Amino acid sequence: MKHLLSIESLSADEILACVDLAATMKSARGAHTPQPLDGQCWALIFSKSSTRTRVSFEVGIRELGGSPMFLAAADIQLGRGEPIRDTARVMGRMLHGAVIRTFAQADVEDFAHYGGIPTINALTDDEHPCQVLADLFTMREKLGSIGDRTVAFIGDGDCNMARSWLWAAKRLGFRLRVAAPAMYQPSKEYLTRVDAPNISVTDSIEDAARGADVLYTDVWVSMGKEEEAAYRMAQLSGYQIDSKLVGLAAPGAIVMHCLPAYRGKEISEEALEAHADTIFTQAENRLHAQKAVMALLVDSPA
Ligand code: CP
Numbered sequence: 560m561k562h563l564l565s566i567e568s569l570s571a572d573e574i575l576a577c578v579d580l581a582a583t584m585k586s587a588r589g590a591h592t593p594q595p596l597d598g599q600c601w602a603l604i605f606s607k608s609s610t611r612t613r614v615s616f617e618v619g620i621r622e623l624g625g626s627p628m629f630l631a632a633a634d635i636q637l638g639r640g641e642p643i644r645d646t647a648r649v650m651g652r653m654l655h656g657a658v659i660r661t662f663a664q665a666d667v668e669d670f671a672h673y674g675g676i677p678t679i680n681a682l683t684d685d686e687h688p689c690q691v692l693a694d695l696f697t698m699r700e701k702l703g704s705i706g707d708r709t710v711a712f713i714g715d716g717d718c719n720m721a722r723s724w725l726w727a728a729k730r731l732g733f734r735l736r737v738a739a740p741a742m743y744q745p746s747k748e749y750l751t752r753v754d755a756p757n758i759s760v761t762d763s764i765e766d767a768a769r770g771a772d773v774l775y776t777d778v779w780v781s782m783g784k785e786e787e788a789a790y791r792m793a794q795l796s797g798y799q800i801d802s803k804l805v806g807l808a809a810p811g812a813i814v815m816h817c818l819p820a821y822r823g824k825e826i827s828e829e830a831l832e833a834h835a836d837t838i839f840t841q842a843e844n845r846l847h848a849q850k851a852v853m854a855l856l857v858d859s860p861a
């Protein structure tokens with residue numbers, strides 16, 4: 560693994576290697592020898608807001624012996640129109656790794672190509688691979704397994720999180736049910752590209768939730784879609800995880816949310832608080848999963 564650009568680009572073995580090493584990172588926290596990023600400087604180049612991703616990478620890079628450098632895209636020449644490929648060629652000569660949060664998936668891929676240093680997608684409009692790796696790790700911690708489980712993704716089924724879940728289901732073989740109104744379902748073209756018989760799409764949240772082991776949701780208005788907020792709220796109202804929906808899921812089902820959460824929108828206050836331990840463990844596990852990813856990237860043969 561030279562970069563983490565998407566879940567699509569990972570094999571099942573690579574995903575499971577990240578999950579396994581995340582577990583080791585979690586249990587060995589505070590006692591990391593050797594330190595795989597010793598003497599390295601990694602940039603965090605962010606064009607969108609972040610709490611969890613920024614904090615977990617800054618802490619994780621330090622815990623692995625490296626130094627993080629946070630760069631708001633608007634503060635560097637990238638924000639004034641310098642091409643991503645030139646930014647990458649400059650940074651690739653000085654830095655040891657890059658963590659990028661932006662809009663276009665192509666920008667992360669171009670950075671990886673031109674920079675020649677390990678590059679991590681910290682969220683694009685297409686995918687959020689770091690979150691799904693942490694989620695898979697959390698799912699295994701809480702349920703003991705992944706491949707034999709059923710996940711129901713409720714809400715905006717065409718967002719970055721939903722897409723990363725589609726690829727995770729394709730690779731690992733668990734059942735994935737996406738429940739969304741027609742206009743926020745994954746497109747037929749995208750589903751054809753994923754081509755996984757274990758994935759189904761419905762407009763019924765009840766059908767998706769019935770007997771599921773995991774109920775998952777994400778915000779209705781992803782970053783960059785703010786102008787569509789009122790319309791999205793109207794279209795997606797009703798696509799909420801609440802206690803009644805949780806009651807349809809399998810006994811012992813868990814509720815997951817990548818956060819930030821908007822109570823009363825994609826999740827009820829009651830459902831969030833009842834499942835807060837799982838949801839905030841997901842947030843914590845970002846740290847452990849991303850340390851695993853970085854350790855695997857620097858360990859990768861050139
Ligand atoms: N889940 C997630 O990526 O959170 P942030 O936007 O706060 O980084």
Ligand code: NVA
Nearest residue numbers: 718720777781782818
């Ligand atoms: N789909 C959300 C995820 C936030 C972590 C967004 O892109 O804003």
